[in-house]
Amino acid sequence: MRTAPIILAALLLNIFAFITIVLRPKLFKVKLFKPMVWNFKLSLLPFFTLVVSIILFISLRYISTISGIMIIDYVGLVLFIIGLVLWLLLLPNSGYLITELNLTHREMDENEVPIWYDIVSILSFSLSGIVNTLVNIVLVQGVYLIYLDPSSVSELKLIFSALIINVLVSVGIYFGRAIRFNSWDILHITSFFKKLADYFSKRGNIKDFLLFVLFHTTFFMLMYMSFGVKNYFLYN
Incomplete structure:
Protein backbone atom coordinates (compact mmCIF):
# COMPACT_ATOMS: atom_id res chain seq x y z
CA MET A 1 0.00 0.00 0.00
CA ARG A 2 1.42 3.34 -1.06
CA THR A 3 -0.01 5.31 1.87
CA ALA A 4 3.03 7.47 2.67
CA PRO A 5 1.80 10.68 0.91
CA ILE A 6 -1.47 11.00 2.78
CA ILE A 7 -0.01 9.95 6.14
CA LEU A 8 2.78 12.51 5.75
CA ALA A 9 0.24 15.17 4.74
CA ALA A 10 -1.86 14.39 7.82
CA LEU A 11 1.16 14.53 10.12
CA LEU A 12 2.43 17.85 8.77
CA LEU A 13 -0.99 19.50 8.68
CA ASN A 14 -1.79 18.42 12.25
CA ILE A 15 1.55 19.69 13.53
CA PHE A 16 1.28 23.01 11.69
CA ALA A 17 -2.37 23.54 12.67
CA PHE A 18 -1.65 22.87 16.33
CA ILE A 19 1.37 25.20 16.29
CA THR A 20 -0.71 28.05 14.86
CA ILE A 21 -3.36 27.52 17.54
CA VAL A 22 -0.96 27.61 20.49
CA LEU A 23 1.15 30.42 19.01
CA ARG A 24 -1.84 32.71 18.45
CA PRO A 25 -2.19 33.87 22.09
CA LYS A 26 1.58 34.23 22.47
CA LEU A 27 2.06 36.27 19.30
CA PHE A 28 -0.93 38.59 19.69
CA LYS A 29 -1.49 38.63 23.47
CA VAL A 30 -4.98 37.15 23.34
CA LYS A 31 -6.64 34.26 25.17
CA LEU A 32 -6.29 30.71 23.93
CA PHE A 33 -9.51 29.58 22.25
CA LYS A 34 -9.93 26.34 24.23
CA PRO A 35 -12.88 24.89 22.24
CA MET A 36 -10.61 24.74 19.20
CA VAL A 37 -7.96 22.81 21.13
CA TRP A 38 -10.65 20.42 22.34
CA ASN A 39 -11.95 19.92 18.79
CA PHE A 40 -8.41 19.28 17.59
CA LYS A 41 -7.94 16.52 20.16
CA LEU A 42 -11.30 15.00 19.26
CA SER A 43 -10.30 14.95 15.58
CA LEU A 44 -7.39 12.63 16.42
CA LEU A 45 -9.43 10.34 18.66
CA PRO A 46 -10.94 8.22 15.84
CA PHE A 47 -7.48 7.45 14.47
CA PHE A 48 -6.12 6.25 17.80
CA LEU A 89 -19.34 7.18 16.10
CA LEU A 90 -16.18 9.21 16.70
CA LEU A 91 -15.14 9.70 13.06
CA PRO A 92 -17.32 12.80 12.40
CA ASN A 93 -15.12 14.61 14.94
CA SER A 94 -12.33 14.60 12.36
CA GLY A 95 -14.36 16.07 9.52
CA TYR A 96 -16.06 18.45 11.96
CA LEU A 97 -13.01 20.71 11.82
CA ILE A 98 -14.19 21.94 8.42
CA THR A 99 -16.91 23.90 10.23
CA GLU A 100 -14.27 26.05 11.92
CA LEU A 101 -13.98 27.95 8.62
CA ASN A 102 -16.73 30.27 9.87
CA LEU A 103 -14.03 32.00 11.99
CA THR A 104 -16.41 32.54 14.93
CA HIS A 105 -13.45 32.58 17.33
CA ARG A 106 -12.46 36.00 15.90
CA GLU A 107 -15.48 37.64 17.51
CA MET A 108 -13.61 38.22 20.77
CA ASP A 109 -10.26 39.40 19.37
CA GLU A 110 -10.66 40.39 15.72
CA ASN A 111 -8.88 43.70 16.29
CA GLU A 112 -5.84 42.10 17.91
CA VAL A 113 -5.25 39.23 15.46
CA PRO A 114 -4.72 39.98 11.75
CA ILE A 115 -7.16 38.22 9.45
CA TRP A 116 -4.37 36.67 7.36
CA TYR A 117 -3.11 34.74 10.39
CA ASP A 118 -6.49 33.22 11.16
CA ILE A 119 -7.10 32.38 7.51
CA VAL A 120 -3.89 30.34 7.32
CA SER A 121 -4.41 28.85 10.77
CA ILE A 122 -8.04 27.81 10.29
CA LEU A 123 -7.48 26.63 6.74
CA SER A 124 -4.70 24.29 7.90
CA PHE A 125 -6.87 23.33 10.88
CA SER A 126 -9.79 22.39 8.64
CA LEU A 127 -7.58 20.59 6.14
CA SER A 128 -6.05 18.54 8.94
CA GLY A 129 -9.53 17.31 9.84
CA ILE A 130 -10.28 16.44 6.23
CA VAL A 131 -7.02 14.54 5.78
CA ASN A 132 -7.48 12.83 9.16
CA THR A 133 -10.79 11.53 7.83
CA LEU A 134 -9.09 10.21 4.69
CA VAL A 135 -6.36 8.50 6.75
CA ASN A 136 -9.05 6.72 8.76
CA ILE A 137 -10.64 5.50 5.53
CA VAL A 138 -7.24 4.29 4.32
CA LEU A 139 -6.75 2.27 7.52
CA VAL A 140 -10.17 0.66 7.34
CA GLN A 141 -9.78 -0.22 3.68
CA GLY A 142 -6.28 -1.51 4.41
CA VAL A 143 -7.56 -3.89 7.10
CA TYR A 144 -10.25 -5.01 4.67
CA LEU A 145 -7.55 -5.92 2.16
CA ILE A 146 -5.43 -7.78 4.70
CA TYR A 147 -8.19 -10.24 5.57
CA LEU A 148 -9.72 -10.62 2.13
CA ASP A 149 -8.18 -11.59 -1.19
CA PRO A 150 -6.61 -8.37 -2.55
CA SER A 151 -7.34 -9.54 -6.09
CA SER A 152 -11.08 -9.39 -5.35
CA VAL A 153 -10.95 -5.72 -4.39
CA SER A 154 -12.13 -3.48 -7.18
CA GLU A 155 -12.06 0.26 -7.68
CA LEU A 156 -15.85 0.30 -7.46
CA LYS A 157 -15.84 -1.40 -4.03
CA LEU A 158 -13.25 1.04 -2.68
CA ILE A 159 -15.16 4.08 -3.92
CA PHE A 160 -18.49 2.71 -2.66
CA SER A 161 -17.12 1.98 0.82
CA ALA A 162 -15.58 5.47 0.98
CA LEU A 163 -18.90 6.95 -0.12
CA ILE A 164 -20.82 5.18 2.65
CA ILE A 165 -18.31 6.29 5.28
CA ASN A 166 -18.32 9.89 4.03
CA VAL A 167 -22.12 10.03 4.04
CA LEU A 168 -22.13 8.90 7.68
CA VAL A 169 -19.38 11.42 8.49
CA SER A 170 -21.39 14.23 6.89
CA VAL A 171 -24.51 13.22 8.83
CA GLY A 172 -22.48 13.18 12.04
CA ILE A 173 -20.99 16.61 11.35
CA TYR A 174 -24.46 18.05 10.75
CA PHE A 175 -25.82 16.53 13.95
CA GLY A 176 -22.88 18.00 15.85
CA ARG A 177 -23.08 21.45 14.30
CA ALA A 178 -26.81 22.00 13.91
CA ILE A 179 -28.29 19.94 16.77
CA ARG A 180 -25.20 20.13 19.01
CA PHE A 181 -24.99 16.36 19.44
CA ASN A 182 -21.82 14.72 20.73
CA SER A 183 -20.70 11.20 19.79
CA TRP A 184 -21.60 9.91 23.26
CA ASP A 185 -25.17 11.26 23.11
CA ILE A 186 -26.14 8.07 21.29
CA LEU A 187 -25.85 6.34 24.68
CA HIS A 188 -29.01 8.17 25.73
CA ILE A 189 -31.25 6.71 23.02
CA THR A 190 -34.58 8.17 24.16
CA SER A 191 -33.23 11.69 24.55
CA PHE A 192 -31.28 11.37 21.29
CA PHE A 193 -34.29 10.51 19.14
CA LYS A 194 -36.51 13.04 20.91
CA LYS A 195 -34.09 15.85 20.08
CA LEU A 196 -33.84 14.50 16.54
CA ALA A 197 -37.62 14.44 16.11
CA ASP A 198 -38.03 17.92 17.60
CA TYR A 199 -35.36 19.33 15.30
CA PHE A 200 -36.68 17.84 12.07
CA SER A 201 -40.26 18.79 12.91
CA LYS A 202 -39.31 22.41 12.29
CA ARG A 203 -39.86 23.74 8.80
CA GLY A 204 -36.83 23.86 6.52
CA ASN A 205 -34.56 21.69 8.65
CA ILE A 206 -34.98 18.56 6.54
CA LYS A 207 -34.02 20.47 3.40
CA ASP A 208 -31.05 22.02 5.19
CA PHE A 209 -29.94 18.58 6.39
CA LEU A 210 -30.19 16.97 2.95
CA LEU A 211 -28.30 19.80 1.24
CA PHE A 212 -25.61 19.79 3.93
CA VAL A 213 -25.06 16.05 3.64
CA LEU A 214 -25.10 16.16 -0.17
CA PHE A 215 -22.54 18.94 -0.51
CA HIS A 216 -20.25 17.77 2.29
CA THR A 217 -20.27 14.17 1.06
CA THR A 218 -19.46 15.40 -2.44
CA PHE A 219 -16.62 17.50 -1.09
CA PHE A 220 -15.15 14.63 0.96
CA MET A 221 -15.39 12.30 -2.03
CA LEU A 222 -13.65 14.85 -4.25
CA MET A 223 -10.86 15.00 -1.68
CA TYR A 224 -10.75 11.20 -1.58
CA MET A 225 -10.41 11.07 -5.37
CA SER A 226 -7.98 14.01 -5.52
CA PHE A 227 -5.59 12.37 -3.08
CA GLY A 228 -5.85 9.19 -5.13
CA VAL A 229 -6.61 7.19 -1.98
CA LYS A 230 -8.15 4.31 -3.89
CA ASN A 231 -4.92 3.94 -5.88
CA TYR A 232 -3.05 3.01 -2.69
CA PHE A 233 -4.75 -0.37 -2.88
CA LEU A 234 -4.94 -0.98 -6.62
CA TYR A 235 -2.02 -2.60 -8.32
CA ASN A 236 -1.41 -2.82 -12.01
Whole structure:
Protein backbone atom coordinates (compact mmCIF):
# COMPACT_ATOMS: atom_id res chain seq x y z
CA MET A 1 0.00 0.00 0.00
CA ARG A 2 1.42 3.34 -1.06
CA THR A 3 -0.01 5.31 1.87
CA ALA A 4 3.03 7.47 2.67
CA PRO A 5 1.80 10.68 0.91
CA ILE A 6 -1.47 11.00 2.78
CA ILE A 7 -0.01 9.95 6.14
CA LEU A 8 2.78 12.51 5.75
CA ALA A 9 0.24 15.17 4.74
CA ALA A 10 -1.86 14.39 7.82
CA LEU A 11 1.16 14.53 10.12
CA LEU A 12 2.43 17.85 8.77
CA LEU A 13 -0.99 19.50 8.68
CA ASN A 14 -1.79 18.42 12.25
CA ILE A 15 1.55 19.69 13.53
CA PHE A 16 1.28 23.01 11.69
CA ALA A 17 -2.37 23.54 12.67
CA PHE A 18 -1.65 22.87 16.33
CA ILE A 19 1.37 25.20 16.29
CA THR A 20 -0.71 28.05 14.86
CA ILE A 21 -3.36 27.52 17.54
CA VAL A 22 -0.96 27.61 20.49
CA LEU A 23 1.15 30.42 19.01
CA ARG A 24 -1.84 32.71 18.45
CA PRO A 25 -2.19 33.87 22.09
CA LYS A 26 1.58 34.23 22.47
CA LEU A 27 2.06 36.27 19.30
CA PHE A 28 -0.93 38.59 19.69
CA LYS A 29 -1.49 38.63 23.47
CA VAL A 30 -4.98 37.15 23.34
CA LYS A 31 -6.64 34.26 25.17
CA LEU A 32 -6.29 30.71 23.93
CA PHE A 33 -9.51 29.58 22.25
CA LYS A 34 -9.93 26.34 24.23
CA PRO A 35 -12.88 24.89 22.24
CA MET A 36 -10.61 24.74 19.20
CA VAL A 37 -7.96 22.81 21.13
CA TRP A 38 -10.65 20.42 22.34
CA ASN A 39 -11.95 19.92 18.79
CA PHE A 40 -8.41 19.28 17.59
CA LYS A 41 -7.94 16.52 20.16
CA LEU A 42 -11.30 15.00 19.26
CA SER A 43 -10.30 14.95 15.58
CA LEU A 44 -7.39 12.63 16.42
CA LEU A 45 -9.43 10.34 18.66
CA PRO A 46 -10.94 8.22 15.84
CA PHE A 47 -7.48 7.45 14.47
CA PHE A 48 -6.12 6.25 17.80
CA THR A 49 -9.32 4.29 18.51
CA LEU A 50 -8.97 2.51 15.18
CA VAL A 51 -5.25 1.83 15.61
CA VAL A 52 -5.78 0.35 19.09
CA SER A 53 -8.62 -1.81 17.77
CA ILE A 54 -6.48 -3.08 14.88
CA ILE A 55 -3.47 -3.82 17.09
CA LEU A 56 -5.65 -5.64 19.63
CA PHE A 57 -7.34 -7.65 16.89
CA ILE A 58 -4.06 -8.68 15.23
CA SER A 59 -2.43 -9.48 18.58
CA LEU A 60 -5.30 -11.72 19.73
CA ARG A 61 -5.40 -13.44 16.35
CA TYR A 62 -1.66 -14.12 16.60
CA ILE A 63 -2.02 -15.48 20.15
CA SER A 64 -4.90 -17.66 18.99
CA THR A 65 -2.82 -19.02 16.11
CA ILE A 66 0.22 -19.98 18.19
CA SER A 67 -1.81 -21.30 21.12
CA GLY A 68 -4.47 -23.07 19.13
CA ILE A 69 -7.19 -21.59 21.36
CA MET A 70 -9.85 -20.47 18.87
CA ILE A 71 -11.98 -18.66 21.46
CA ILE A 72 -9.26 -15.99 21.66
CA ASP A 73 -9.71 -15.31 17.95
CA TYR A 74 -13.48 -14.92 18.40
CA VAL A 75 -12.97 -12.57 21.35
CA GLY A 76 -10.59 -10.51 19.21
CA LEU A 77 -13.15 -10.33 16.41
CA VAL A 78 -15.93 -9.21 18.78
CA LEU A 79 -13.69 -6.54 20.32
CA PHE A 80 -12.69 -5.38 16.85
CA ILE A 81 -16.33 -5.02 15.79
CA ILE A 82 -17.07 -3.04 18.97
CA GLY A 83 -14.02 -0.90 18.22
CA LEU A 84 -15.26 -0.26 14.68
CA VAL A 85 -18.67 0.86 15.94
CA LEU A 86 -17.01 3.21 18.44
CA TRP A 87 -14.67 4.46 15.69
CA LEU A 88 -17.59 5.18 13.38
CA LEU A 89 -19.34 7.18 16.10
CA LEU A 90 -16.18 9.21 16.70
CA LEU A 91 -15.14 9.70 13.06
CA PRO A 92 -17.32 12.80 12.40
CA ASN A 93 -15.12 14.61 14.94
CA SER A 94 -12.33 14.60 12.36
CA GLY A 95 -14.36 16.07 9.52
CA TYR A 96 -16.06 18.45 11.96
CA LEU A 97 -13.01 20.71 11.82
CA ILE A 98 -14.19 21.94 8.42
CA THR A 99 -16.91 23.90 10.23
CA GLU A 100 -14.27 26.05 11.92
CA LEU A 101 -13.98 27.95 8.62
CA ASN A 102 -16.73 30.27 9.87
CA LEU A 103 -14.03 32.00 11.99
CA THR A 104 -16.41 32.54 14.93
CA HIS A 105 -13.45 32.58 17.33
CA ARG A 106 -12.46 36.00 15.90
CA GLU A 107 -15.48 37.64 17.51
CA MET A 108 -13.61 38.22 20.77
CA ASP A 109 -10.26 39.40 19.37
CA GLU A 110 -10.66 40.39 15.72
CA ASN A 111 -8.88 43.70 16.29
CA GLU A 112 -5.84 42.10 17.91
CA VAL A 113 -5.25 39.23 15.46
CA PRO A 114 -4.72 39.98 11.75
CA ILE A 115 -7.16 38.22 9.45
CA TRP A 116 -4.37 36.67 7.36
CA TYR A 117 -3.11 34.74 10.39
CA ASP A 118 -6.49 33.22 11.16
CA ILE A 119 -7.10 32.38 7.51
CA VAL A 120 -3.89 30.34 7.32
CA SER A 121 -4.41 28.85 10.77
CA ILE A 122 -8.04 27.81 10.29
CA LEU A 123 -7.48 26.63 6.74
CA SER A 124 -4.70 24.29 7.90
CA PHE A 125 -6.87 23.33 10.88
CA SER A 126 -9.79 22.39 8.64
CA LEU A 127 -7.58 20.59 6.14
CA SER A 128 -6.05 18.54 8.94
CA GLY A 129 -9.53 17.31 9.84
CA ILE A 130 -10.28 16.44 6.23
CA VAL A 131 -7.02 14.54 5.78
CA ASN A 132 -7.48 12.83 9.16
CA THR A 133 -10.79 11.53 7.83
CA LEU A 134 -9.09 10.21 4.69
CA VAL A 135 -6.36 8.50 6.75
CA ASN A 136 -9.05 6.72 8.76
CA ILE A 137 -10.64 5.50 5.53
CA VAL A 138 -7.24 4.29 4.32
CA LEU A 139 -6.75 2.27 7.52
CA VAL A 140 -10.17 0.66 7.34
CA GLN A 141 -9.78 -0.22 3.68
CA GLY A 142 -6.28 -1.51 4.41
CA VAL A 143 -7.56 -3.89 7.10
CA TYR A 144 -10.25 -5.01 4.67
CA LEU A 145 -7.55 -5.92 2.16
CA ILE A 146 -5.43 -7.78 4.70
CA TYR A 147 -8.19 -10.24 5.57
CA LEU A 148 -9.72 -10.62 2.13
CA ASP A 149 -8.18 -11.59 -1.19
CA PRO A 150 -6.61 -8.37 -2.55
CA SER A 151 -7.34 -9.54 -6.09
CA SER A 152 -11.08 -9.39 -5.35
CA VAL A 153 -10.95 -5.72 -4.39
CA SER A 154 -12.13 -3.48 -7.18
CA GLU A 155 -12.06 0.26 -7.68
CA LEU A 156 -15.85 0.30 -7.46
CA LYS A 157 -15.84 -1.40 -4.03
CA LEU A 158 -13.25 1.04 -2.68
CA ILE A 159 -15.16 4.08 -3.92
CA PHE A 160 -18.49 2.71 -2.66
CA SER A 161 -17.12 1.98 0.82
CA ALA A 162 -15.58 5.47 0.98
CA LEU A 163 -18.90 6.95 -0.12
CA ILE A 164 -20.82 5.18 2.65
CA ILE A 165 -18.31 6.29 5.28
CA ASN A 166 -18.32 9.89 4.03
CA VAL A 167 -22.12 10.03 4.04
CA LEU A 168 -22.13 8.90 7.68
CA VAL A 169 -19.38 11.42 8.49
CA SER A 170 -21.39 14.23 6.89
CA VAL A 171 -24.51 13.22 8.83
CA GLY A 172 -22.48 13.18 12.04
CA ILE A 173 -20.99 16.61 11.35
CA TYR A 174 -24.46 18.05 10.75
CA PHE A 175 -25.82 16.53 13.95
CA GLY A 176 -22.88 18.00 15.85
CA ARG A 177 -23.08 21.45 14.30
CA ALA A 178 -26.81 22.00 13.91
CA ILE A 179 -28.29 19.94 16.77
CA ARG A 180 -25.20 20.13 19.01
CA PHE A 181 -24.99 16.36 19.44
CA ASN A 182 -21.82 14.72 20.73
CA SER A 183 -20.70 11.20 19.79
CA TRP A 184 -21.60 9.91 23.26
CA ASP A 185 -25.17 11.26 23.11
CA ILE A 186 -26.14 8.07 21.29
CA LEU A 187 -25.85 6.34 24.68
CA HIS A 188 -29.01 8.17 25.73
CA ILE A 189 -31.25 6.71 23.02
CA THR A 190 -34.58 8.17 24.16
CA SER A 191 -33.23 11.69 24.55
CA PHE A 192 -31.28 11.37 21.29
CA PHE A 193 -34.29 10.51 19.14
CA LYS A 194 -36.51 13.04 20.91
CA LYS A 195 -34.09 15.85 20.08
CA LEU A 196 -33.84 14.50 16.54
CA ALA A 197 -37.62 14.44 16.11
CA ASP A 198 -38.03 17.92 17.60
CA TYR A 199 -35.36 19.33 15.30
CA PHE A 200 -36.68 17.84 12.07
CA SER A 201 -40.26 18.79 12.91
CA LYS A 202 -39.31 22.41 12.29
CA ARG A 203 -39.86 23.74 8.80
CA GLY A 204 -36.83 23.86 6.52
CA ASN A 205 -34.56 21.69 8.65
CA ILE A 206 -34.98 18.56 6.54
CA LYS A 207 -34.02 20.47 3.40
CA ASP A 208 -31.05 22.02 5.19
CA PHE A 209 -29.94 18.58 6.39
CA LEU A 210 -30.19 16.97 2.95
CA LEU A 211 -28.30 19.80 1.24
CA PHE A 212 -25.61 19.79 3.93
CA VAL A 213 -25.06 16.05 3.64
CA LEU A 214 -25.10 16.16 -0.17
CA PHE A 215 -22.54 18.94 -0.51
CA HIS A 216 -20.25 17.77 2.29
CA THR A 217 -20.27 14.17 1.06
CA THR A 218 -19.46 15.40 -2.44
CA PHE A 219 -16.62 17.50 -1.09
CA PHE A 220 -15.15 14.63 0.96
CA MET A 221 -15.39 12.30 -2.03
CA LEU A 222 -13.65 14.85 -4.25
CA MET A 223 -10.86 15.00 -1.68
CA TYR A 224 -10.75 11.20 -1.58
CA MET A 225 -10.41 11.07 -5.37
CA SER A 226 -7.98 14.01 -5.52
CA PHE A 227 -5.59 12.37 -3.08
CA GLY A 228 -5.85 9.19 -5.13
CA VAL A 229 -6.61 7.19 -1.98
CA LYS A 230 -8.15 4.31 -3.89
CA ASN A 231 -4.92 3.94 -5.88
CA TYR A 232 -3.05 3.01 -2.69
CA PHE A 233 -4.75 -0.37 -2.88
CA LEU A 234 -4.94 -0.98 -6.62
CA TYR A 235 -2.02 -2.60 -8.32
CA ASN A 236 -1.41 -2.82 -12.01
